[in-house]
Amino acid sequence: MWFQTTEAYWLQHEGSLKGGLLLAAFVICAVWETFRPRRFLAAPTGRRWLHNAILAFAFNSPLALLLRLNAVMVALAVSNTRHGLLNHQVVPLWLRFLLTILLLDIFKYAQHRLYHAVPALWRIHQVHHSDPDFDWSTSLLFHPGELLLTEGSYLALIAVLAPPPLAVLGIELAVVVQNTFVHANVDIPRWLDARLRAFLITPDMHRIHHSDAFAEQNTNFGTVFPWWDRFFATYVHDPAAGHQKMRIGLRELSGARSLSVLSMLALPFRRPPRFAASSAPPRERG
C-alpha cells in the first residue's frame, strides 16, 4: 500500500521532475563549464548553442510532444499484462528494479553501437558527432530521425519487458541528467574522475567517443554506467592525443564552425564526400 501510494506520487509528477532536472542540469553544467572549463573551445560558442538549441527545441521537442508517448506511460500501460517478462510477482520487486535499470542501460549501449556499425544508422547518428566542439549543448544535438528510431525501439522493449514503472522513471531521470553531464566541458579533478568512472560515465570518458579519430569514435558507447564498455572491450581510458589536443567532430566536415540547422537536418541524405589522399581516409564500417 505504502509503495503504491509513493509510486503513484512520483509517476504523477514525472513531467515536472524530468523538466526540472533537465533545466537544472543545463544551468549547472553551463555555469560550471564557464568557470572551470576542461578545454578551450575552438568553434564560436554562441552560434553552436543557438543551432543545437534550435534543433532540439524547434524540431525534437515538438516531435516528442506530438508522439505523446513516453517510457513511463508504456510501462504503466503494460504493467498488468500477462506476457511481460518483468511483471511477474514471483520475482522480488527489488530484483525486478535492478534488472530493469541494468537491461535498459545495456539496451542503450547496444543501440548506440548499432548506430555506429550500420551505415544507414550512422548517416542519422553522425549529426550528433558533427559538433566541432563538445559541451553541454552537444547533448541537444540529435537528428529528429534518430529520436524517432531510438524512442520507438526503446518503447517496444519496455512493452515486451513490462518493467516496474517506477524503475523506468528512475533510469529515465538518470538518463536526463547523464546526457547533459557526460557532454559538459567541465574540469573534474583527476582523482574524482577516476573514482566516478567506477560506476558512472564521466565527461572525460565520453569526450573520447566524440574524437575525430575513427578508432576512438568506436569506443565508450555507454549512457549511464561504464560497465558495458569495460565488459565488451570498447572502453578507452584516455584519447591518444591527450584530452587537450584531441580533435572533436567529423573529419569529413572540415572547418571549425558548426553546421547550420538546415545542414544538420540534411546531413543524413547527403552523398558521402570524396576524400583527398592527404585528408581523412574513407569511413569503412561493419
Ligand SMILES: [Zn+2]
Ligand atoms: Zn556515437
